[in-house]
Amino acid sequence: MSTRRIFARPARYAAIAPYLWMALFFLVPFGFVLKISLSQTAIAQPPYTPVFDLGEGWAAFKAAFEQLSLENFRLLLSDNLYILSYLRSLVVAATSTLILLVIGYPIAYGMARLPQRWQGIAMTLVIVPFWTSFLIRIYAWINILQHDGLLNRILLALHLVPGPVVWLSTDTAMYIGIVYSYLPFMILPLYATLAKMDRTLLEAAEDLGASARKAFWLVTFPLSLPGVWAGVLLCFIPIVGEFVIPDLLAGSNSLMIGQTLWLEFFTNKDWPVASAVAIALLLLLVPPLVLYDRLQRRQVEGRR
Amino acid sequence: MAEELAKTANNSTTEKTAPRRATDMPLLRIEGVTKRFGNFTAVNELSLDIRAGEFFALLGPSGCGKTTLLRMLAGFETPEEGRILLAGRDIAQVMPHERPVNMMFQNYALFPHLSVRDNIAFGLRRAGMARGEIAARVAEMVALVKLEGMEKRKPDQLSGGQRQRVALARSLARRPQMLLLDEPLAALDKKLRESTQAELMELQRRLGMTFIIVTHDQEEAMTMASRIGVMDAGRLAQVATPRDLYEAPASRWVAEFVGDVNLFEGQVISREQGRLKVTTREAGIITVAEPRQSVMKEIVTVAIRPEKIKLSRRGLASGADALQAINRFEGEVAEINYLGGLTAYRIRLDNGAVVRSVMANTARLDADGYGSSERVAVWFTPDDGVVLEQ
Numbered sequence: 146m147s148t149r150r151i152f153a154r155p156a157r158y159a160a161i162a163p164y165l166w167m168a169l170f171f172l173v174p175f176g177f178v179l180k181i182s183l184s185q186t187a188i189a190q191p192p193y194t195p196v197f198d199l200g201e202g203w204a205a206f207k208a209a210f211e212q213l214s215l216e217n218f219r220l221l222l223s224d225n226l227y228i229l230s231y232l233r234s235l236v237v238a239a240t241s242t243l244i245l246l247v248i249g250y251p252i253a254y255g256m257a258r259l260p261q262r263w264q265g266i267a268m269t270l271v272i273v274p275f276w277t278s279f280l281i282r283i284y285a286w287i288n289i290l291q292h293d294g295l296l297n298r299i300l301l302a303l304h305l306v307p308g309p310v311v312w313l314s315t316d317t318a319m320y321i322g323i324v325y326s327y328l329p330f331m332i333l334p335l336y337a338t339l340a341k342m343d344r345t346l347l348e349a350a351e352d353l354g355a356s357a358r359k360a361f362w363l364v365t366f367p368l369s370l371p372g373v374w375a376g377v378l379l380c381f382i383p384i385v386g387e388f389v390i391p392d393l394l395a396g397s398n399s400l401m402i403g404q405t406l407w408l409e410f411f412t413n414k415d416w417p418v419a420s421a422v423a424i425a426l427l428l429l430l431v432p433p434l435v436l437y438d439r440l441q442r443r444q445v446e447g448r449r
Numbered sequence: 450m451a452e453e454l455a456k457t458a459n460n461s462t463t464e465k466t467a468p469r470r471a472t473d474m475p476l477l478r479i480e481g482v483t484k485r486f487g488n489f490t491a492v493n494e495l496s497l498d499i500r501a502g503e504f505f506a507l508l509g510p511s512g513c514g515k516t517t518l519l520r521m522l523a524g525f526e527t528p529e530e531g532r533i534l535l536a537g538r539d540i541a542q543v544m545p546h547e548r549p550v551n552m553m554f555q556n557y558a559l560f561p562h563l564s565v566r567d568n569i570a571f572g573l574r575r576a577g578m579a580r581g582e583i584a585a586r587v588a589e590m591v592a593l594v595k596l597e598g599m600e601k602r603k604p605d606q607l608s609g610g611q612r613q614r615v616a617l618a619r620s621l622a623r624r625p626q627m628l629l630l631d632e633p634l635a636a637l638d639k640k641l642r643e644s645t646q647a648e649l650m651e652l653q654r655r656l657g658m659t660f661i662i663v664t665h666d667q668e669e670a671m672t673m674a675s676r677i678g679v680m681d682a683g684r685l686a687q688v689a690t691p692r693d694l695y696e697a698p699a700s701r702w703v704a705e706f707v708g709d710v711n712l713f714e715g716q717v718i719s720r721e722q723g724r725l726k727v728t729t730r731e732a733g734i735i736t737v738a739e740p741r742q743s744v745m746k747e748i749v750t751v752a753i754r755p756e757k758i759k760l761s762r763r764g765l766a767s768g769a770d771a772l773q774a775i776n777r778f779e780g781e782v783a784e785i786n787y788l789g790g791l792t793a794y795r796i797r798l799d800n801g802a803v804v805r806s807v808m809a810n811t812a813r814l815d816a817d818g819y820g821s822s823e824r825v826a827v828w829f830t831p832d833d834g835v836v837l838e839q
Contacts, residue, residue, distance in 0.1 A: 345554055345558040346560060346561075348552075349552075349554055350571070351544070351546045352524075352545050352546070352552045352620075353620075353623065354546045355575050356544075356546055367562045368562055
């Protein structure tokens with residue numbers, strides 16, 4: 146009993162740390178953004194109104210509070226520029242995630258099947274690209290995909306295409322960039338679940354009359370679903386808000402929501418609308434997160 | 450229900466053996482099977498026949514190849530040489546999912562994402578059985594292993610014993626020609642293991658199915674099996690009934706591996722009236738009954754089980770009497786281990802050898818027990834010694 150008490154107290158304090166972190170670096174900034182999203186644009190410094198100033202007294206504060214409105218959110222709904230951006234983001238994220246899953250699953254499966262000493266090496270190979278800056282790697286892709294880039298030169302040398310193909314500023318280039326950048330985030334959770342799986346389960350399935358392929362779909366795949374969900378969400382959510390890759394690799398005819406937000410903020414200097422876009426994006430991403438949380442909880446409960 | 454199951458199991462056996470009579474051929478014939486892993490030979494030119502309806506145990510220390518042999522029967526390993534004939538058909542190269550054989554795994558290998566019902570139905574679905582038939586068979590299996598009411602549970606909501614039953618039901622559901630059991634009771638505690646042993650034997654008897662069990666626990670093998678194959682370094686050291694294995698071990702190794710034994714090595718000095726006199730360094734001259742097959746070698750080992758070595762206070766004589774007596778030695782009690790039902794003694798003989806003797810504690814009050822350092826006479830009859838040539 147007494148030992149338990151000695152250890153319990155610091156542990157309880159330590160448990161506060163993540164909440165403190167979240168409050169300081171998520172909730173407080175979120176409050177700022179939320180407030181700005183309810184304000185109006187102004188040619189001023191800062192470029193919105195009202196501005197809360199506690200120095201001007203309670204009445205002024207109350208007056209400022211009454212000026213807040215949902216006007217910007219109404220704008221998001223009325224102008225299909227925003228709705229189309231959101232839709233495009235969701236479509237791009239869903240498509241990329243699907244491609245990532247289709248490419249990442251076999252890689253993770255192959256890694257999990259390697260002899261133990263090779264698994265560490267394979268893992269390092271997956272992680273190695275992180276040693277180079279993300280931005281530099283995307284610029285490298287621009288180099289590869291440009292008119293006289295590596296890809297076109299290879300294709301021409303192999304006589305696979307009659308002339309140079311336009312890759313840059315296309316959706317294909319964007320998907321290549323996204324899939325390339327996010328692949329480790331898909332592979333790692335998949336590998337983690339596949340590697341810890343009990344191989345005698347597959348033997349049991351075969352013993353009971355399932356061919357190797359059947360055994361995969363009836364045993365391996367269902368048991369790897371937690372890893373699939375983790376990988377899907379780990380990729381889907383950040384891709385929805387992705388800005389750099391579409392900005393550098395895709396064309397400018399249709400924008401993802403991250404690009405729209407950037408335009409509102411830096412080009413239009415419309416902080417309130419930009420903030421509203423950010424808040425709406427956050428709300429859009431809450432449902433899949435809740436879903437993931439529930440799946441994970443069911444997984445934990447199921448294991449008991 | 451069980452009778453019906455047994456009938457079907459028998460039917461399928463006779464069907465497959467149709468060209469030859471079931472009596473002509475054992476259900477399983479292993480012929481010169483060899484399996485190597487790199488430089489290591491796990492199973493070495495092993496041959497063995499197992500008849501239909503037998504409860505056969507493969508017993509041996511870890512690494513002796515017993516599990517590899519079982520896995521070759523299931524199809525998870527392929528032998529480099531030799532044939533495995535199941536009801537006359539060579540299955541050595543047949544894929545596991547195409548064999549009419551099922552296995553119960555050591556860790557049960559239940560599918561964690563499937564309920565008890567779906568685990569049991571797994572093999573039936575693969576066999577393309579009709580839905581109604583599957584439901585009926587699952588219900589039958591659930592009843593057979595007494596798991597009624599648990600059908601919807603997932604494996605992690607079951608106790609160890611219940612999981613073991615699900616694994617058993619799942620492996621029996623397809624009515625295999627032969628059931629392979631890999632250390633099926635190793636994960637259970639002692640009490641549960643004993644009751645499960647009895648249940649497994651009862652089940653095997655009722656179904657009339659052929660069971661092949663792999664175990665490192667000799668007591669388990671002795672209790673359950675009708676025949677035991679003792680394996681050592683990839684070969685069968687002896688195949689015999691539990692009684693023969695214990696009372697007539699084929700070699701020094703088997704004698705030492707199965708149960709406890711006193712071994713005396715010595716030279717044969719005379720053969721008279723079916724009796725062999727052996728002079729041993731440890732215990733002087735020992736007289737034993739000549740085995741059925743006559744002893745060819747000069748140097749032999751005499752094995753005597755501890756419970757066949759009797760102790761007594763009487764007959765502690767001096768001089769001529771002691772020399773005349775057969776297999777009677779004197780010494781003093783060096784160690785006493787009280788084991789409840791039995792007491793194990795270590796006696797240091799006057800010529801230096803230490804022999805072990807086990808006596809049943811037939812009376813509650815310890816009036817007959819021997820004390821530490823007490824002088825005792827040690828004796829055994831010529832029939833209780835086994836002459837071993839290897």
